[in-house]
Amino acid sequence: MSYYEVDDQMRKAMYVRIQTTAIIDSAEKQIAAISKEMKAEDQYNQEVVFQMYFIEIMLQSMYNDLYHHLEGKYKEAVMMGIFRLRQMTFNVNEQWEDLRRTF
Known part of the structure; x- marks a missing residue:
């Protein structure tokens, strides 16, 4: 193997490494942004x-x-109305909790 062949292979390896590093850096930034959004949403x-x-x-x-x-x-009638309203609120709370658990 000549010096020029090694140099060419090294250049190709460095090119691949640079591209790979760029992809990894981009993915890390995207993951950090998604994590920040999820934290705010939570x-x-x-x-x-x-x-x-x-x-x-x-x-x-x-x-x-x-x-x-x-x-x-x-x-x-008033007691039954408030009781139903409380039950509806309780059911909505339960549905919201179930929805949150799906994420």
Whole structure:
């Protein structure tokens, strides 16, 4: 093998190495960007979950207060309405949690 053949092979190897390094660097940057987006999205999802559970707790608190302080012919209808609203909120919370688990 002559000097020129070794030099040519070295040049080709360096070219491949440069291209490979560029691809790896690009992939690392893309992964970092995706990771940052996922972290921001997860933060948003956690805030949504917190707010939804807070709403559920507020509805339960309203239900308890009205149960003890409301009287008259509309008590049962109001209580049932708030109970249904709380149940709907609970179901939405569960669906949201299930959706988050799919990612």
